[in-house]
Amino acid sequence: MRPLYIDGSPGCRVVLDEPALRVVVPDKADQLFPLSRVSRVVCNGVVEWSMSALLACADAGINLLFLHKNGEVRARWLGRNDERQSLTQRLVDLLARADGSQRYENWYLSMEKMAARSFARRMGLAEWREVPVNELRQWLSQSLSADGRHQANLLQGLLHSELLIWLPECGFSNDEALLSGNLDLASDLSRILLWDFYPALLASGSTDASSALAAMASLQQQRADRFYLLFRSTINKLHQFLLGIN
DSSP states (O other): OOEEEEEEEEEEEEETTTTEEEETTTSSEEEEEEEEEEEEEEEESEEEOOOOEEEEEEEEHHHHEEEEETTTEEEEEOOHHHHHHHHHHHHHHHHHHHHHHHHHHHHHHHHHHHHHHHHHHHTTTTTTTTHHHHHHHHHHHHHHHHHHHHHHHHHHHHHHHHHHHHHHHHHHOOOOOHHTEEEEEEEHHHHHHGGGGGHHHSOOOOOGGGGGHHHHHHHHHHHHHHHHHHHHHHHHHHHHHHHHEE
């Protein structure tokens, strides 16, 4: 999802064209912004809003910020928090469907393919766009030493532990309904995000077993900013996927 910025002008108005917001500006083509893809709205200057558009944003959990022309905050319109933050319930509802597990699996596989192809591109593989994920796994298994595979397992555990902290902050809690559905989101995401660490693991040498954990913790810390950006990107894609379920 992306923020929507509206630079106000005489006659500029926002109306509901369900399931989207329609931004109307005189002498310009109307623009449509699906509510499911809008994270928040910032209006600078004079922008007229229809009540139906305001209420649709409230129902979708979209916050609006109105600014004076000089940039100072003029007013806020706060959407319902539960709709956007209760992502666990959306996931539970998905898994309750007859095709829910398969749809989630398809999403997971698409994310894994994206991560694996990024890894293949960084490794300079000529056919990185087409290489199957299973072939990349086999290649990794052959390329990583026993120490390297041990380091990968340790690193995945460290990523998993970090995700257990980050996921609730993004609206995903540890829910019994998810666990009973054999879904471990932190574990799934750790496997996806681990692909970004493989080039560093392949380039590193062997480490003593007693210091392997400290070495992996150091590697995770060195790449903390990138890890968090990749995590947020993946969560945003999951959010969009769940919002798009009908």
